[in-house]
Amino acid sequence: MADTSNSLARPPLAGGLRLHGLRSLQFKGSLLIVLLVLLVSLSMMAISLYATREALMERESQRAQEWASSLALSSADEVAQRNREALQRAANKIVQMQGVASVVFADLSGQVLASAEARAGLPSLVCTAEGGRKGRLTSECLNNPQVHRMGPDGMTYVDVTVPVRSSSSVSSLRPAGSPARIVGYLRFATDITEARGRLVGMAWAS
Secondary structure, eight states: OOOOHHHHHHHHHHHHHHHHHHHHHHHHHHHHHHHHHHHHHHHHHHHHHHHHHHHHHHHHHHHHHHHHHHHHHHTHHHHHTTOHHHHHHHHHHHTTSTTEEEEEEEETTOBEEEEEESSSOOGGGOOBOGGGOBTBOOOTTBTOOEEEESSTTSOEEEEEEEEEEOOTTTOTTSOTTSOOOEEEEEEEEEEOHHHHHHHHHHHHHO
8 A cells, every 4th residue: 555645745835835935925025115114214314404404504604694794884984994903803802702703804905904713724714815915815705605614523614705885984975876885895704513513413313
């Protein structure tokens, strides 16, 4: 009589293999879904952080521009009169304000009249011009705030140059409605290291 025990045992084994294969496919499918969800979440987080960063930089740049314009207006008489002593006193006071990195006053030709820094060594505020003439202010950031960073762990700051326009006391004979003439320039930098640090903290917290 033939031994049929092996042939009878095969069908259950084949069924077990099919069940194992089905479970393996289900596991792989579930893992793929989890990875896709994770990828989408990370992508959304990155987009959100980028949008937050852009909004922060835009806000800080606008704040620096408005602050510089206000300072330029209040110092118009001194710049027009090239009153170096008064401008230096003003510069020394300005850099003591919270959030100020540096300030430079210059006349219409770009010659520096006064300057001060809350922290020495801001590279973009080095007062040189074409031809290597020292003591002159370059105006590549005129009404165009730029964000800079001093090294990987250094200060982050917004740098902007605005025109200083003659005030009513200097140009009282100016025809009504005509734009005030430019009498000089003010270069101004605000320290946004703390604001940037908060943004980095948000990224790590996420």
